[in-house]
Amino acid sequence: MTPAIAPSSRALPHPAREEIRLESVLHALSDPMRLRIVRELAGDADELTCSQFDLPVTKSTTTHHFRVLRESGVIRQIYRGTAKLNGLRRDDLDDLFPGLLDALLGAAARQSARLGEG
Amino acid sequence: MTPAIAPSSRALPHPAREEIRLESVLHALSDPMRLRIVRELAGDADELTCSQFDLPVTKSTTTHHFRVLRESGVIRQIYRGTAKLNGLRRDDLDDLFPGLLDALLGAAARQSARLGEG
DNA sequence: CCCATTGTACGAGGAGAGTCGTAGTACCAG
DNA sequence: CTGGTACTACGACTCTCCTCGTACAATGGG
Numbered sequence: 123m124t125p126a127i128a129p130s131s132r133a134l135p136h137p138a139r140e141e142i143r144l145e146s147v148l149h150a151l152s153d154p155m156r157l158r159i160v161r162e163l164a165g166d167a168d169e170l171t172c173s174q175f176d177l178p179v180t181k182s183t184t185t186h187h188f189r190v191l192r193e194s195g196v197i198r199q200i201y202r203g204t205a206k207l208n209g210l211r212r213d214d215l216d217d218l219f220p221g222l223l224d225a226l227l228g229a230a231a232r233q234s235a236r237l238g239e240g
Numbered sequence: 241m242t243p244a245i246a247p248s249s250r251a252l253p254h255p256a257r258e259e260i261r262l263e264s265v266l267h268a269l270s271d272p273m274r275l276r277i278v279r280e281l282a283g284d285a286d287e288l289t290c291s292q293f294d295l296p297v298t299k300s301t302t303t304h305h306f307r308v309l310r311e312s313g314v315i316r317q318i319y320r321g322t323a324k325l326n327g328l329r330r331d332d333l334d335d336l337f338p339g340l341l342d343a344l345l346g347a348a349a350r351q352s353a354r355l356g357e358g
Numbered sequence: 359c360c361c362a363t364t365g366t367a368c369g370a371g372g373a374g375a376g377t378c379g380t381a382g383t384a385c386c387a388g
Numbered sequence: 389c390t391g392g393t394a395c396t397a398c399g400a401c402t403c404t405c406c407t408c409g410t411a412c413a414a415t416g417g418g
Contacts, residue, residue: 132414144351148344149270152263153406173364183407185366190405204364204415219347221339226266229337233262236336250384271376291394301377303396308375322385322394359418366413375404383396388389 132201139214142195150194156187171205250319257332260313268312289323
């Protein structure tokens with residue numbers, strides 16, 4: 123069961139599944155930048171490095187947003203070399219709040235389409 | 241189509257359906273007090289006055305939270321005499337974001353049950 | 359070993375949010 | 389008109405949040 127990619131020494135604190143709070147998830151997703159990150163993560167691939175996102179903010183701010191997402195339990199982050207891989211915690215969220223993530227992603231997609239998207 | 245209850249002179253500003261933003265809705269619901277209000281509104285009746293809620297904050301703060309909910313498009317408020325009736329904007333939210341409100345309410349209910357509720 | 363790449367830590371500035379208290383407004387019942 | 393009820397407005401306080409810049413740490417390649 124050794125993973126194909128060694129998860130590097132640096133560890134990142136994640137909340138356990140039972141510790142994820144709905145309020146924190148909603149707060150995390152109420153920021154446009156973070157909602158955008160989550161949408162990209164849900165759409166394209168399941169594993170993207172931070173630098174693969176082209177956000178209109180500095181690297182410091184990007185780090186901050188990824189941390190909020192991780193600490194609220196929305197995403198999972200692991201190091202792989204100097205890069206950091208980000209993935210949605212679909213399994214945990216679907217178990218805790220069935221249908222919520224899909225409803226949120228659907229709502230975000232609808233709004234994007236409605237407002238003449240990007 | 242005249243309503244049974246005259247909506248009194250005082251008018252309250254509400255966002256039109258198209259003006260409701262997902263981020264604002266999520267932000268509104270990310271506060272425990274407001275999530276609690278919305279859950280009560282969804283469960284019991286569709287029309288409750290502000291004073292029918294027994295929240296552990298002062299009246300000023302209660303007013304503030306109801307205003308945030310109204311201005312984000314989550315609830316509708318109309319005066320009836322000195323009282324103010326509050327109702328969920330189910331129709332508008334379901335039209336804009338199908339399934340979202342139910343998913344949110346379900347998630348909130350699940351979390352309450354899981355955490356040994358009140 | 360040096361260096362480029364990737365991301366972090368820390369501090370700061372500015373804006374916003376939750377809470378309260380006090381004073382005030384709008385409405386209804388006498 | 390008087391009084392009571394229901395809610396509001398405003399200012400203040402405290403915290404948190406988003407953003408940035410600069411300086412730093414961890415990894416992998418030559």
